[in-house]
Amino acid sequence: MVLATFMTACNAQCHVIALGKDQECKDVNGVTRLVNSKWRNSNCEECYCSEHEISCCNLVLEPTGFDPKCEKIFHKSNCSYTVVEKNNPGKPCTVSSWVI
Numbered sequence: 728m729v730l731a732t733f734m735t736a737c738n739a740q741c742h743v744i745a746l747g748k749d750q751e752c753k754d755v756n757g758v759t760r761l762v763n764s765k766w767r768n769s770n771c772e773e774c775y776c777s778e779h780e781i782s783c784c785n786l787v788l789e790p791t792g793f794d795p796k797c798e799k800i801f802h803k804s805n806c807s808y809t810v811v812e813k814n815n816p817g818k819p820c821t822v823s824s825w826v827i
């Protein structure tokens with residue numbers, strides 16, 4: 728089994744939600760967050776609340792370069808993917824490229 732660690736310095740998919748006047752920061756689950764706080768939401772995004780907006784960035788690397796006999800499986804509990812053989816899910820596959 729091959730294990731690897733990946734880091735990203737600046738690439739991420741981000742989106743911003745503008746807040747109206749006197750509007751609270753509420754995350755995707757409806758939880759109110761403090762201004763200037765940072766958290767990871769249930770969509771595996773790192774979010775930040777400022778006085779005027781909530782910004783969230785996806786930091787999960789997604790496997791893209793792997794054999795067609797394999798499939799990617801997303802693990803929401805730790806915001807990661809594994810790639811395994813479709814006919815033998817206990818056997819990991821080699822991944823040649825990842826995207827964020």
